[in-house]
Amino acid sequence: MKVHLSHPTRDVVIQGPKRVADIFKELNLIPEAFLIIRGQDLMTEDETVADGDSIEIRPVISGG
Amino acid sequence: MRCRKCPKRAVLGLPRHNTAFCGDCLTEFLRTQVQRAIKAQQMFSPEDRILVAVSGGKDSLTLWEILLKLGYRVDALYVDLGIPGYSSRSKEKVEQFAKLVAEPCGSQLTIHTVEEDAGAGIKELANLIKRPTCSACGTIKRYQFNRVAWQNHYDVMATGHNLDDEAARLLGNVLQWQEEYLQKQSPSLPASVEGFAKKVKPLYRMTEREIAAYAVVNRIDYLVEECPMAKGAKMLVYKDALNRLEAESPGTKQRFYWGFLDRQEKSSSVAPSMSEIDQTTLQPCIVCRQPTTAVTCSFCRMMARAKTAVK
Ligand code: SF4
Numbered sequence A: 001m002k003v004h005l006s007h008p009t010r011d012v013v014i015q016g017p018k019r020v021a022d023i024f025k026e027l028n029l030i031p032e033a034f035l036i037i038r039g040q041d042l043m044t045e046d047e048t049v050a051d052g053d054s055i056e057i058r059p060v061i062s063g064g
Numbered sequence B: 001m002r003c004r005k006c007p008k009r010a011v012l013g014l015p016r017h018n019t020a021f022c023g024d025c026l027t028e029f030l031r032t033q034v035q036r037a038i039k040a041q042q043m044f045s046p047e048d049r050i051l052v053a054v055s056g057g058k059d060s061l062t063l064w065e066i067l068l069k070l071g072y073r074v075d076a077l078y079v080d081l082g083i084p085g086y087s088s089r090s091k092e093k094v095e096q097f098a099k100l101v102a103e104p105c106g107s108q109l110t111i112h113t114v115e116e117d118a119g120a121g122i123k124e125l126a127n128l129i130k131r132p133t134c135s136a137c138g139t140i141k142r143y144q145f146n147r148v149a150w151q152n153h154y155d156v157m158a159t160g161h162n163l164d165d166e167a168a169r170l171l172g173n174v175l176q177w178q179e180e181y182l183q184k185q186s187p188s189l190p191a192s193v194e195g196f197a198k199k200v201k202p203l204y205r206m207t208e209r210e211i212a213a214y215a216v217v218n219r220i221d222y223l224v225e226e227c228p229m230a231k232g233a234k235m236l237v238y239k240d241a242l243n244r245l246e247a248e249s250p251g252t253k254q255r256f257y258w259g260f261l262d263r264q265e266k267s268s269s270v271a272p273s274m275s276e277i278d279q280t281t282l283q284p285c286i287v288c289r290q291p292t293t294a295v296t297c298s299f300c301r302m303m304a305r306a307k308t309a310v311k
C-alpha cells in the first residue's frame, strides 16, 4: 500500500493488508497525533488497509 | 468498529470517553461540546457579536464553522503575515472557506496585511528589531485582533485554542512555575478596561485529533501545512509528551487542564480577579490608545524601533 505522510511530505510503501493499529506501530507513530484517511474517509484503528490502497497519515498537532 | 450511538460504521474512536462515533454523531458531539463550553464559561449569548481569529488551519476554520452552525453572529479576521509561500497558501484556504461557507450565512471576513501596514513582512520586521519571529508575530497578531474588535465594536474575541494547546501551555507554565501566566489561562477572560473585548476559547474541551476529524468529516478544506517558523517550538515537545501519557492513560490531558480550571475557580473567591488586576495596571497607550501596562504599548514600541532601524 502507498502511505502519504506530512511534515515533511513523503510517500512510503508498506506491505499490506494491514490493520491501521499495526501501521502505527510499524511507523512508530502515536495514534493520538494522527488521522488515517482513505479517499475522503477516516479509518479507525481496527480497520484493515488492503495492499492496493492508498492512505494518508495526517498529523493533527500544530505548533502555535 | 461501530458508532456507539447509532448502527453506522464509526470513523473515530475517542478513548478518553471510551466511545466511538460515525461522522454524523461526531459532528453532533463536537457541536454539543462547544455549546456546553460556551454555557459553562459564560462566553457569549446569541445577541453578542463575535470576532474569530482565523489562520487557515483546522482549529480556527472549524471554530468559525461550528459557531455559524450553532447560529451565532460571528465574523472573522485573518492576519496576512507575509511569510513567503505559507501566507498565500493559508490565505487562499481562508478566502475559499469565507466564500463557500461563511458569506452565504452573512458572515464577513476581514483581512489585515502586515506588509501594507508596516512596510515589511513579519520575518523582516523581526530581523530589524532583533526579536525572534514568533515573538514579534505574537505581538502583531494580538494587537491587530484587539484593534479590529475594538474599532468594529465586537463584544467577544474567539480563538481556536484546543485542549492540547491549553494542556501543553499549562504544562510549560507549571514546569517553569510561571505563576503570573497561570492566572491568564482561563478559556474565558472578561472584557477589561475600555479597548479590550472579552476573550474566549470555545474549543478548549476538544482535542486536536477530534477537531481535525470534524474538519475532515465536514469537508472543511484547511491547510495541513504548518507555519515554517513553528519548527522546533517548545509547545510541540510538550504536546508530544502529553500525547504519550494520553496513550498510556486516556483522559490525562482533560484531567490535567480541567482539573486546573476547577482549582482556579475554587480559589478565585479569595484572589483578586483578572479584571480587577487589569483595572489597576492597564492604561491607554499614548500613541494608539490601546490598553497597555506601559506608557507606550508593545506594538507601538516595536514599530518605532523598526522605523529607526531602517533609517
Ligand atoms: S509559528 Fe511563529 S511566525 Fe508562525 S504564525 Fe505562529 S507565531 Fe507566527
Ligand SMILES: [Zn+2]
Binding pocket: B003, B004, B005, B006, B007, B008, B021, B022, B023, B024, B025, B026
Ligand atoms: Zn452514529
Ligand SMILES: [Zn+2]
Binding pocket: B285, B286, B287, B288, B289, B290, B296, B297, B298, B299, B300, B301
Ligand atoms: Zn500603541
